[in-house]
Amino acid sequence: MTAPTTIYSARRILTMNPSNPEATHVAVRRDRILGAGSLEELVGWGDYTLDDRFTDKVLMPGLVEGHSHATEGSFWRYVYCGYFDRTDPSGKTWPGLRSVDAVVERLQEKNAELGEGEDPISAWGLDPIYFGDVLVSRADLDRVSTTKPIGIRQASGHIMSVNTKALELSGLLRTGIDHPGVPLDTEGLPTGEMKGPDAMELVAAHVGLDRKVMSADEWGFRQFGRLCVRQGVTTAADLANPLPTDAVEMMLRVTGEADFPVRIIPLRRFQGVTPRELIERSRELREMSTDMLRLGRVKIHADGSIQGFTARIRWPGYYNGAPNGLWYATPEQLQEIYELALEHDLLVHTHTNGDEATELMLDMFERALHKVPRPDHRFTLQHCQLADTAQFRRMKKLGVCVNLFSNHTYYWGEQHYAKTVGPERAQRMNACATALREGVPLAIHSDAPVTPLGPFFTAWCAVNRLTPSGRVLGDEEKISVADALRTITIGAAYTMKLDHEIGSIETGKRADFAVLEDDPTAIEEAELKDVRIWGVVQGGRVFSAADI
Amino acid sequence: MTAQTLPVTVIGGYLGAGKTTLINHLLRHADGLRLAVLVNDFGELPIDADLIESRNDNVISITGGCMCCAYGSDLMAALADLDRLEMPPDHLLIEASGVGLPDAIAQSVRLIPRYAIDGIAVLADAETVHKLGKDQYLQDTIERQLDAADVIILNKVDLASDEGLEKTRRWLSGRAPDSRIIEAVSANIPLSVLLGSGMEHVFDEGQGEGHNHDHATHEAAVFTLDRPVEPEMLAKRLAAREVGLVRTKGFVQAPDGGFYTLQTVGRRWSVSEAPSSSALQGRIVCITHRPPIDAEKITLIINSEC
Secondary structure, eight states: OOOOEEEEEEEEEEOOOTTSOEEEEEEEETTEEEEEEOHHHHGGGOSOEEEOTTTTSEEEEOEEEEEEOTHHHHHTTSEEOOSSOEEOTTSOEEOOOOSHHHHHHHHHHHHHHHOSSOOOEEEEEEOGGGGTSOOOOHHHHHTTOSSSOEEEEETTSSEEEEOHHHHHHTTOOSSOOOOTTSOBOTTSSBOSEEEHHHHHHHHHGGGTOOGGGTTTOHHHHHHHHHHHHHTTEEEEEEEEEOOOHHHHHHHHHHHTSTTOOOEEEEEEEOOSSOHHHHHHHHHHHHHTOOSSBOOOEEEEEOBOOTTTTOSOOOTTOOTTOOOOOOBSSOHHHHHHHHHHHHHTTOOEEEEEOSHHHHHHHHHHHHHHHHHSOOTTOOOEEEEOTTOOHHHHHHHHHHTOEEEEOTHHHHHHHHHIIIIISHHHHHHHTTOHHHHHHHTOOEEEOOTTTTSOOOHHHHHHHHHHOBOTTSOBSOGGGOOOHHHHHHIIIIIHHHHTTOTTTSSSOOTTSBOOEEEESSOTTSSOGGGGGGOOEEEEEETTEEEEGGGO | OOTTOEEEEEEEEOTTSSHHHHHHHHHHTOTTOOEEEEESOOTTOOOOGGGEEEEOSSEEEETTTEEEEEOTTOHHHHHHHHHTOSSOOSEEEEEOOTTOOHHHHHHHHTTSTTEEEEEEEEEEETTTHHHHTTOTTTHHHHHHHHHTOSEEEEEOTTTSOHHHHHHHHHHHHHHOSSSEEEEOSTTOOOHHHHTOTTHHHHHHHOOSSEEEEEETTEEEEEEEOOSOOOHHHHHHHHTSGGGOOSEEEEEEEOTTSOEEEEEEETTEEEEEEOSSOOTTTTEEEEEEESSOOOHHHHHHHHHSOO
């Protein structure tokens, strides 16, 4: 017996299928699309139920976030202290905090809620650069509590602010400390700002922000699913997970549940193993893949971050004269991983921020590809923020895809302009227009939780290239709304080698839709970030944001 | 260094310079010294099966009380775990990754008061280091690694051509004018040279001015001092490159009457207060690798106004 067919009517369906770009109806059987068109064109599939709940909505392919981290869900365990409004998994929007006092006040509320005791207060999202680069010191946080340890992970992920109690518990409330990540006050004691992974790690466990807890955090993973529904996302990458056995088991179990709303693509991070072990483990993981959990892809970090001055940048280096950044892998390791991955048909995504790191990736990959030719490999550069036109031309020739960090233009564009790379290079950062012009397959991303998950916001960034002060940073690199919408659907799917299954609404593909109240092609470009999202259809299952 | 602190040696160097070989060598020859080794990954670490007592994902326990842990990206957590052991090791070795900066690791280690940096040893492949030092991508990383070294181990000297080796020696000397450069084959460096193990043993054996040649490539000698000295000035002088010492440990009295322990590791020197006068008062043990001890020069330093 044939499974039942549901035909959804909609105000408009933007399919991203070039041969059938628009429709009014889409027919779904089980978890897949029978076809899109008019009702008349679809009735030929046989008996159906007409479902008109989306009659006044606009449907798009389910959005694909090609670079996020499921830890975005876990962070909502903690107090949000960011400068910008941000919506939590339950749909509550936390207003941005515009001063140190406002941050202290929110933490005081949390302290009152917790009552007596010595349990830590953990918080995240703080970005003091918007307060005029002031220091958020332990004295500030001591106004909240001197008995509970307090820690705030800053938005960049590279700094933690803690109170005196936290320093005391970590054995750091003493003079004589000599470490670039632990600035000292006039009395020679730590200020409370802990910079870089080592300094942060020392206090993290004492303030309840231990990273190790996060890779297999089931609660957080479920919250991430809710956030995806709110943003119209039906497939999301968890781009760098060490994927220990317990994390894989948890993810397989949760994504296998009838009501888990998003397909997850976890990439195994190159860390703590040799290239051979990495490839071996990734091949094992690939065999464990399900429709809802796509395992067996690899992520490598080549360098650090631009705003943290740890990215590798070519001559003439950082605009403010800071020394060049750090390599996180050797050229030999990159080449070995690329060769082995090409040999075993594994997809590798490489984190590069600086243009020197991008150059190194291209050099090592070119060598590997000569040794182990493989057409249609889809190896992808992630972030790749500073690539110049010549590098995009090389990507095209080598078949390399790019996933640019468009949200950076908004969140750190002013810093890039003034401090890190200077005006000229800040304008070419995340050069979407150049990528498209040169024919490089393009995706754009949020890197959630570094910036909030939300492909329409990311698309808005790529289309408008505005900073919070209203500066247009790189007018020439703006892309059209139509290109941006392709990029957050079929574009991202292509970089994950899933474009044959998802990313457009057409016969045979997964029944994944973003259900919208507004038509993104019928509003002003400046409003693209404000598209209202009703929810999603994922694998034929309907999830409304209101009920998630 | 007080009795409670744990000496730490950071081992750096680019991929293929011999870090793993050195660690294996040290573990095989620990000879009762309880070594803990933190490595980035277990990788190719070929610890003989009969030496392994137990193994799980992150820790290999080795016969004789040594252990090896993989820290991945989380060095501080590994240091904290190690700090909680009931039976702490005698000496900790931390292997930096191929592109890791050993001085950054040393700085982080110092954040935990229990650990004290004994020294930073950086391996350099005699065949390739000169070329790597000019590499488009790696030049500054290699330079930063070498600049951090108290002791540079120029490894695999047997594989380099005479001409190439001489060139590399000259380049290295110019690159790192203060640090000690010792040459090795298959990272074969005695524990006493790299970690200072058994230095007390030399005190026991050496009566007065004594020499000890228990290894073909290194030499230890005890010098005595019969008057108070400024310990810091003496330590600094003994650490100077032209003296050629890899390690020094001594017990001296300062003109103010206080007792001090002084130590040098390559170019690094340190002085700490000693609890009281010891039987080893006025004794200084010096160790070299390959070049013979220049007893005349050392005697001169010890006897000059410090």
